[in-house]
Amino acid sequence: MQTLNAQRSALHQPPTYLCCIPIFFCVSAALQFPSNMSDGTAKLVFSIANKAVLPSWLAIAFLPNSPHTSKVVKSSVLLTAACYAFSLLRSDWPKGGNFGSLRGVRTIFQKGCANVHNACWIHFLCYDLFVGNYINKDAIKSGMPRKYVIPCLFVALMYPPAGFLLYNLLKYILARKLVEM
Numbered sequence: 006m007q008t009l010n011a012q013r014s015a016l017h018q019p020p021t022y023l024c025c026i027p028i029f030f031c032v033s034a035a036l037q038f039p040s041n042m043s044d045g046t047a048k049l050v051f052s053i054a055n056k057a058v059l060p061s062w063l064a065i066a067f068l069p070n071s072p073h074t075s076k077v078v079k080s081s082v083l084l085t086a087a088c089y090a091f092s093l094l095r096s097d098w099p100k101g102g103n104f105g106s107l108r109g110v111r112t113i114f115q116k117g118c119a120n121v122h123n124a125c126w127i128h129f130l131c132y133d134l135f136v137g138n139y140i141n142k143d144a145i146k147s148g149m150p151r152k153y154v155i156p157c158l159f160v161a162l163m164y165p166p167a168g169f170l171l172y173n174l175l176k177y178i179l180a181r182k183l184v185e186m
Contacts, residue, residue, distance in 0.1 A: 047092075047119035054088040054127045057081045058134050065141045066158050069151070078138050085131050092123035136165040140172045149176060 061081040064074040099116035103109030113121060137158050144154040153175050161168025 047123055050088050050092055051123050051126065054085050054123070054130055057084040057088070058130050061134055062137060062158070062162060065137050066155060069141050069145055069154075074141075078134065082131060082134060085127050085134075089124055089127040089131070092120045092127060096120040096124060133162055133165045136161045136169050140168065143176075144172070147176060147180075149179060153179065 058081050061074075061078045064071065064077045068074050097118050098121065099112050099118075101109060102113040102117060102121070113125065117125075140154065140157055140161055143149075144151075144157075154172070157168050157172035157175065159168075160171050
């Protein structure tokens with residue numbers, strides 16, 4: 006009986022490749038826009054990406070055990086990935102901009118167009134979300150009380166490496182206190 010239910014459940018799940026459809030449409034749309042995308046379009050992409058991650062952060066913080074949280078996070082990441090691809094494909098990379106030196110990175114931020122800046126920002130949004138999602142899943146698995154997790158999630162939203170460090174420090178401290186008891 007369980008096998009039959011599992012098969013029925015699998016039939017109602019969309020194939021994994023369907024998750025790539027938003028990215029495909031975004032890439033094809035990006036290729037049709039002029040490379041010097043107007044500020045209005047860049048602002049629209051920026052707004053979409055910023056709004057795309059909010060439902061995920063709310064779900065991670067307030068519905069951590071919901072089976073829908075993972076789906077919401079995946080949807081947010083896919084939408085921001087599509088915005089990232091759109092921005093990156095429409096970018097005019099600044100001369101001298103690279104990731105091999107501090108000067109190259111500074112050039113990207115100083116001389117890059119709005120699309121380059123969007124791509125950089127969206128990269129941060131996705132990274133923040135991955136760190137927050139990791140903290141949430143690990144906290145559930147380890148049984149960390151939510152009163153400790155929520156501040157870590159907020160710090161991870163603002164400063165992901167610091168949020169990750171804070172979470173792991175709290176996890177270590179709480180584990181030591183439990184061992185000492």
